[in-house]
Amino acid sequence: MAIKARILERVDSVTSDTGATSGDELTSMKRRLSRQLSKSVDKPAEKKEKQVKKPTKVDRLTEEEKAETGKVALAVFGDYFKAIGIIATAAFFGLFAIYQGVNVYSSIWLSQWTADPLLQNTSLSGTSEYSRRNDKYLGVYGGLGAAQALLILCYALIASTRMVEASGLLHSSMLTNIMRSPMNFFDTTPSGRILNRFSRDVETIDNTIPAQFRSWMSTFFGTVSTVIVISYSTPIFMVVILPLGILYYLIQRFYIPTSRQLKRIESTTRSPIYTHFSETITGAGSIRAYKATDRFILESEAKVDKNLKYYFGGIASNRWLAVRLEFLGNLLVLSAAMFAVVSENVNQSLVGLSVSYALQITGGLNWLVRMTTDLETNIVSVERVKEYMETPTEAAWINPFKRPIPSWPAQGSVSFIDYKMRYRDGQEPVLKGINCSIEGGEKIGIVGRTGAGKSSMTVSLFRLIEALSGSIIIDGTTISDIGLHDLRSRITILPQDPVLFSGSLRMNLDPFDTYDDSTIWRALEHAHLKAFAESTPGQLQYQCGEGGQNLSVGQRQLVCLARSLLRKTRILVLDEATAAVDMETDDLIQATIRSQFSDCTVLTIAHRLNTIMDYDRIMVLANGEIKELDTPKALLENKSSMFYSMAKDANLV
Template identity: 55%
Template sequence: MQPLFLHRTYLKHQNETLPNKDQPKSTWQDRKNASAKHAEKPPKIDTKGNVTGKKPSRLIEEEKVEKGRVRMAVYKALFRSFGCLPAVTVVFFLLLYSGANMASGFWLSEWTNDAYLKNETNKGTGKYSSETNTYIGIYAAIVLVQILGNAAFVMLTNVQMVSASQRLHSAMLTSIFHQSVAFFETTPSGRILNRFSREVDVLDVLFARQLWTVLHTFLSLVITVVIISYTTPIFLVVIPPILIVYIMVQRFYIPSSRQFRRLESTSRSPILSHFAETIHGASSIRAFGASDRFFKAFQNKVDTNNKCTFISDSAARWLKVRLEFLSSLLVFFASLFAVTSHGVSASLVALSVTYALQVTASLNMLVQRFTMLETNCVSAERIVEYISLPHEPEWINPDHRPSQGWPERGGISFVDYSLRYRPQLDLVLKSIEYTIEPGQKIGIVGRTGAGKSSLSLALFRVIEAAGGSIVIDDVDISTIGLHDLREGLTTLPQDPVLFSGTVRFNLDPFDLHPDAAIWKALDHAHLGDTVRELPGQLEYVCEEGGQNLSVGQRQLMCLARSLLRKTRILVLDEATAAVDIETDALLQETIRTEFEDCTVLTVAHRLNTVIDYDKIMVLVNGTILESGSPNDLLKNTRGTFYSMAKESGLVQ
């Protein structure tokens, strides 16, 4: 089993970036030329419910990479999370700051052109001092408005952007919590972590600074053009051709930079997936001497990501050279027209040339920040993509809620029930017709892949039905919310689930039961003495996943948790596979005693655990091949159950 697990773990990473050998390699040009007629067609279903035609060759597909401009829906989502009123307030303070900035320049020009103050002989007079104080006071007031406007603009932009990022993060987290099991089976954890780490970090840290820098720089350029055009109107002749060249450079650079950013984000997910799964399987990797192979695979993924980053940085350098040239042209023409123009005061010429000298830095910053802003919108695009994922059914359906204490009896009916894990796969359960009376103990047996665990998943609607229905106490479970359904059932899974926390928290997370009931459940689960020997007893802290407990102890903890809930229906999915035969017998006795009046469905691989049940259901290829009491089934010496019992040594 270990070599097979190691091989599958390695292949899982390769599936993210490497095509199947039977499948043609996808290229950028292929995806660019794809159209509706080449789109993937829905699978064809035959009369038996099986998928016909070519089946998909991989469980995990390549991560989707968007093309072209960022969709308008992404900008709308950002604007809604930012808020309409804060956006208007931000624009107001920005205009206030820009207006004060322009006013300060003109006021200084007016101050230097004052004829009375230019006359040196007027120094020391009362009027000279009064006018000087007036100019200083008004200039100080303008500067104060400029400082306050800029501070309010920057602070509000940063605060609201963090709030917007928090809202988007919460919406994405809610969307992930509402995903079905199929999503997590086909999506590597690295892709999810990438969006919750890097993409959210971009919105938290970078996006706000780039946003206010773009707005600030854009208005500064507008002010520069207005001032230069005011002092030398002929300068307006130069603006159109330079603007055309500028737009051409922009239209060439931005799409490339945006796509480089998408490639960089997409190539980061395999790194996270590979790292997480390497840590998880570190013992197997060392045991089979595969450390070098995994290290080289990790290096290759990092190199691929670095290539995308290097290309993006190189494109930025390409842009900077061309923008420097355009800025130099603007400064040259502004200075030339200022010198050759007549009738313009020296102060206005100085103001015009001063602002022209700032164009180089402003234009470079505007283009780079605007490009980075649109490029980083890819992070918002990837977050919105996960927010827009289709959800599993509602947790609570207010129009169809079961009665308090449902199910009261525990009767279960399968009505022509069929199930498949994903639309493109074959049916794993096919037209199941079966009725379970309240209080019956049903053993579900069959070979590997017969559909035993799928039947238990169907009861909890972990996977939605492909056809038919399941009725519990006259309630079609497909009509009620998932929480209402799952609160009425209890399961003891094949893989024990424990959380990081105390023993009490793992047994009674909502603090609904007294200590006496908890100890009683532990004693019935044959774990009471073990817990009493632990430091802190019920307050003993279990590590994440219960790593400081044995697998058997974890399973017993899950049994104790089930005993505390004690609903009318109990589902055991090979729950005793991790314990020895003697402990298994004790647990079965506990289940028979404590759940005597409950309906029990046991998916079993040890036939001796269900040999005394009321009925046995034998599944073969997703259908019920045999059903009846164990004694009746054993009488059929040619039956499947008899052959399984013979292999287990229950019959001679």
């Protein structure tokens, strides 16, 4: 009953806002609505449950963004190292290990230098033996320093260059895969998810991972060398380092899964922010018109807050780790100092080296655990990029074994043979056994109600969606046998929404710079755009804005028409090309098509029936099937035909 009351309150508020409903009308409306609500609210719960259809996975167009769980697979690290190069990876690992070994040995050499009994006797400072011994230590120490500089330089050059190239390779592989993804991938994937991969995740691979990788190597080899030096100087220290090492490992194993999963969730909750922001910018005009600005601001803030919750959780878990690691590190320093004091017959210089290294191990071990954690956390970006590197792609762009001849299609005949198609797995077919034969040069008008399958036929012709069964044959060639570029470059489509890019008018007409200026001007003249182009600054070099925003919709459609005239393939598809333009522009486009494409096969999805009345045949689609296919005259003479009823509704008969 509470639901019923809220609905009635909503009716009150809506009708009172409009002010167009009289009191009697409002009362009768509320009475009828109240009776309907009472019937529905008072039904047994069992019946209501039967009426509610739970959405299945197939019913949902867009799925929740996938977030991996558990430990990052070794294959992810393997892919990153493959991108770097196996030889390069082995080289900078080896160089850094040698560098760290030389660094440790230089410290030991320095302790031996200071502990040399001959050099400690200052009374011999003027003798040749004293000078020779001193020069020997100095020369070796200087040589060790030079070796360290050379090793770290080689390591830095290899690591820096190869990691940048690895990031570029991963980005290029993901971009190539995305550009070859089928259309249903973009239909079911919000742009914010793709943008997130190409922005934040690639930025992490570009900048964060290389820095963390170098820092991890430095701390790892530094910590190992520190433990070796302390154990070498005071072997009893091993009694403490082993249990403390186990504690370090346990803390790390407890912390890493939490931090890693927080990073994954934080990454997935960032995508809706990009998607919502992009949608808001695109629909800013509508949002202001409906005064929904505050709602969109609140939605944006809610998405940002949700993302920051997980970001803050990552920072808080990092502080949790720091407190515990500092405590264990201080225990190590205490142990090293105590063992150095209580041990007997120990070299004083080695004791000093041991204690100085012990003071470094606190920060070293803390940093090692943190770097290991951060590295595994941020390698998630490689995991996410790898996911989009492995999404399903379209068929091969070029099939070298079945390439059509350059003049194909010469006739422009098109045959659909028991053709079935669906947009995604698990859905019902949208085309259910299409069978028709279109002769070369024939003009076919395609009509039907919304959802009849008209646009699906053109989608199938370009293989934007692959066939479920059946085939399409153009001039004797089955289109599924040839490459997508060979197919799509031989068919021209004039879409309902004109597509223009930011750049010059000439680039939009001839993006591959195939035609000379005179041919382009002739195409513009046939498209009724020559006068406009001549009046613009720069003429053919006139800069079109993003999506052609500085041109009217009609002008954009005429630019697309001029582009089609330049290509002039034997098959032209018009997918409601004049639906968004005025009648005058529609007449111009239709006149140009009739004159310039008179010898071509034209398939027109009609928005206005009067534009296809002079076509050779009319194809009427309904529920994914061809219901009628005949000349306009024959269909109009049959008053029981679907086309006749459509023409009657359009006041054409």
